[in-house]
Amino acid sequence: MDEHRAVRISDGVEIPLGELRFRFTRSSGPGGQHVNKAATQVELTFDVAGSPSLSAGQKQRMVSRLGAYVSREGVLRLACQSSRSQKQNRAEAVERFAALVRGALHEPKPRRRTRPTRGSAERRLAAKRRRSELKRGRRRAAEDAS
Numbered sequence: 001m002d003e004h005r006a007v008r009i010s011d012g013v014e015i016p017l018g019e020l021r022f023r024f025t026r027s028s029g030p031g032g033q034h035v036n037k038a039a040t041q042v043e044l045t046f047d048v049a050g051s052p053s054l055s056a057g058q059k060q061r062m063v064s065r066l067g068a069y070v071s072r073e074g075v076l077r078l079a080c081q082s083s084r085s086q087k088q089n090r091a092e093a094v095e096r097f098a099a100l101v102r103g104a105l106h107e108p109k110p111r112r113r114t115r116p117t118r119g120s121a122e123r124r125l126a127a128k129r130r131r132s133e134l135k136r137g138r139r140r141a142a143e144d145a146s
Contacts, residue, residue: 007094009101015053020097021045022090027081040090041081044097049074058105066102076100 006014024039043071048062048068048070063070070076078100116124 007098009098009105013053013058013101013105015046015051015101017094019046019051019053020094022093023078024086038084038086040084040086040089041079042086042093044078044080044090044093046078046097047074048076062101062104066100069100 007020008014021044021134023043023045025041025043026037026039027041048059051059051132054062059074062076065075066076069078076097078093078097080089082092083089
């Protein structure tokens with residue numbers, strides 16, 4: 001699918017650009033006349049709760065994992081003002097949005113318990129015995145001196 005029409009999150013998840021809302025405002029901070037005239041700061045909003053592109057489980061996972069970015073109404077807000085260019089800020093906001101959503105929707109595979117091999121257990125115990133002998137040797141030397 002064309003990248004300009006949808007944001008690809010993972011193999012099964014794509015969010016159409018139509019679901020993202022962009023608002024442009026003047027950036028804060030230094031910049032002289034340019035910062036006072038140009039609306040280069042981009043605020044991206046995405047309605048997580050009302051998105052038809054996400055399943056109910058995905059929406060719940062996003063709201064719980066992105067608590068700082070998502071409002072009570074279920075709207076994700078992301079601001080970007082690192083560049084003097086509105087176009088670059090918009091592209092960076094979309095990239096950051098995709099990375100945030102990708103991280104929130106990632107499900108770590110469950111850990112499968114394993115047993116250590118016999119060889120590794122024997123090596124560990126042998127190392128412990130060597131360390132114990134070393135310390136026992138120090139103790140005897142300290143007792144003889146007193």
